[in-house]
Amino acid sequence: MIDYVDRVADEILADALSRAGAVLVEGPKGCGKTETARQAAKSEVRVDVDPRVEIAMGIDPALVLDGDTPRLVDEWQVQPLLWDTARHLVDDRQEKGQFIFTGSTASGEQAARHSGAGRFARVRMRTMTLFETGDSTGTVSLQNLAAGEEIRAVESSMNISTLFERMCRGGWPTNLELTLAQAQANNRDYARTIAEVDIRTPDGAKRDPEKVMKVLRSLSRGLATEMSVATIAKDTGINWETVSDYLDSLQRIFISEDQLAWSQNLRSRTPLRKAPKRHLTDPALALAVLNVSPEALVKNLPFAGQVFESFVVHELRALTARPVYHARLEDGMEVDALVEMDDAILAVEIKLGHSKEVVDGAAANLLKFAKLLDGNVVPVVITGSGLSYQRLDGVNVVAIDALAR
Template sequence: MRELAEGRCRGLHARLGLGAQRSQAFPGVCGHAPTLGTAADIPGRDRDRADDCRLREDERAEHRHHERRADSVRAETRSSDLSVKGRKLATDCLLNWRLIVSQTDDSLSIDLTTGVRLASHYFPRIVDEELDAALSRAGAVLIEGPKASGKTATAKRRANSVVHIDTDPAVSAQMAVDPSLVLEGEAPRLLDEWQLQPRLWDAVRREVDERSRRGQFILTGSTAPASSARRHSGAGRFARLRMRTMTLAESADGNAAVSLRRLLSGEAPRHGAAPLGFDGLLTRMAVGGWPSAVGLPVKDALASNRDYVDTVIDVDIDSAGRSRDPLRVRRLMQALARSTGTEVSISTLARDEATLSRDAVREYMDALSRIFVIEDQPAWSAHLRSSATLRKEPKRHFCDPSVAVALLGADATALRRDLSFTGQLFESQVVHDLRVLAQPLGGEVYHARDSAGREVDAVIQLPDGHWAGFEVKLGAAAETVDAAAASLREFAANVDGTRADSPVLTVITGTGPSYQRADGVNVVALPSLGM
């Protein structure tokens, strides 16, 4: 927990461009006190909206001391015109007392001496800018993803009015009279968990047509409705976004020192040791990227993940069409957990869960996919120079690697004892983060394995036809990286590239520095990777 907290603090400093120094006045978890620079020192994306920050402390003398410190931060914040994100990152590192960050509708209260987050706070997400862009081009935006991934919190920050379809008692009566009544409210209007009233889809479509204006509605959903619920596609009216749990960079467990965007453009990575050590990485994979878990004691976060799994099995999966046997669902999910990050087949899963036929396994898997608990990594399709063919079986992943950990009753200690499984889990974490980071670029994440045994753990395919290959290695030893780089070069040499003869090749490691090798293959530690 200490290493994870220290890593988050270093990540916050680095993301805002702050210096890190020991401070006798703030001997908290890591002892880092932020040193704010001038406006030119702060990243441009963090110079938007700024409000104020204030401190609360019971002891008067200590309060006066910290108030002076807060005044300094506040002055720098206003003069530099920091965004909410920048202000949060600046203040998050003031240690050893309870810090309150005032915002439009959120507050953060955190005691970094214990590492406990005492109140809810919005963590800026990569999808924020995607949502802004979507609202500027479409009449309505659909955000889908697993429960507790932060969809509602993200949407609320852009919405001017909100209706919670799952809890508002007036919704059912309004729908019975006229669905358009639910749409009344200042735009953008958020319809949270809209799929519980499927008729809203067509109502929104018609209203968008009538208004002929962009940015009118945001729809969030944690269950993909049946195809019959969407009689009209919404083409030209709806923009669609997929939201996942947080990447290491988003949860401040990483420092985003290496940009995937620049990496894919050919820029060589250059960064020292990763901000998160091996044990911290294992803890982060066990805890997961759930916004509500950030700052929780590890024991509580693991218990929360087990509660999440229980809810999926006992309640949520039934929202995808019909009731299912919870014991069979659990056994199937545990079989998936043991095979996370692999190409385990439906037949193998049916053998592991002996009471389900292959057709039943497919149906259960479809239900888990519809509630966004699992997300397969499809096989890549490309022309090869040799006679070898690419396999078509997808790799299996949960929406967050922590789900697999919870299903198996594991924790960071158990992961350290079984490094083979931890390697699978780390690959799943890498694929998760690559998906989030590639989405704003229009990239899709695949995997590739040919009939001759050559493989790439992850392939990012960009809209212009260019692609990038990634090998995933939990360790960062020289011999491990050498073997991974050789495998990447061998695979790339066999791809018949018509538009991208020189793909970007990268080995993703769990720890260590980020750099470019003499052979042109990049090496990047996952905790250093960002947008």
């Protein structure tokens, strides 16, 4: 049995329990929601497998929630009435940290009618970051960077081969002690399970597994690009309505996750594009769907750059627990990632390489774009390897294996 590995979400969950009566922990299957919740819980009920739950629901749903608090209610969406029951119990008890609900499907109509605002805090979990798997030195904290702390120069210990292997392995906790080949086989099985089983979860509707796989392959080829529904429909030969339905279902089970476009006003007359960029929950899933190995990435560096961009967006989302946007003006000027932190906006350019020419170009673009933003902007170039340091022009250069929360 694998010992529990500390997660970024541990701290976030503890904070949520201290300020809300209940916490909803959401994320894709297998990312570690249940184990993380167990570290904070005093009792638990597994709604999807405990035969007593169905009986209790027929008598009084509150029986399912009876136990020491915080009480973990795992896969709560199998019994949606538990949402309202917990909401009422939180109101009655007037205490913090009563329940932890975990689920692999976004809240459905029942929860949408009563959002739980003021009662439920929300924690979004993702697959493990380099920092969590021990593949990052953790010398550059994104929080400290946003607060103005200067980077201590440190050389990356990760080469491109190691990075590509980690990108192919992915961050699912169950893959930690497996060989790369075993992990990739698990990732392929995960994709088939999505197509054959999980895609039906949001509403019970039957969807064609082969068409789901076609959509997943199309998303994988278009990783980190502004791929429209129409483009996916053309690429797969599936009609627009079906593609739109499949994308919605994939988002509701946290497999597909768009990177929305920055919408705040800029000091520019050139309008911002509104199209989102496409990502999967972990870039390793895209590589599994396309059957791409680390060796294949070496032979296709343009695509490797796409995958690396998606990988960095995953790391930023997980480490900051904030939305990550992208920005692109109609004239072509763009920034790969924007994150609103407490003290500043992180403006990020993502580059697989770290040569002087590559970093100089990225830094110049960031400094130009920063002039269009209101507020304190911290420019960051995240690279695949190399030295982490602060340039004389104030731009921070950070290797991916130096990042921490």
